Amino acid sequence: MASVNWMMVLDCHKDHPEWTAPQIAEKLGCTSSYVRATAQRRGLDLPKAIPPNSWAYAGARLAALEKRVAQLEIMLGLGE
Numbered sequence: 001m002a003s004v005n006w007m008m009v010l011d012c013h014k015d016h017p018e019w020t021a022p023q024i025a026e027k028l029g030c031t032s033s034y035v036r037a038t039a040q041r042r043g044l045d046l047p048k049a050i051p052p053n054s055w056a057y058a059g060a061r062l063a064a065l066e067k068r069v070a071q072l073e074i075m076l077g078l079g080e
Helices: 006-015 023-028 032-042 055-075
Strands: none
Touching: 006 023, 006 032, 023 032
């Protein structure tokens, strides 16, 4: 974890605003407690982790994917 810094957490959150602390931690190779502490110190509002076996999880993932598709369409000039 020594090589991960707060700016990397912020950048990852900016790129993936729908990700939870454990998802960011996995990507960066640090602990989720480090991500949560960094988010709290920097005023980031991270989404709450939802149990993966719930309908709420499926709905949240679908909404996040739809948002990402819309962003990609805009980037590629396919959106409105």
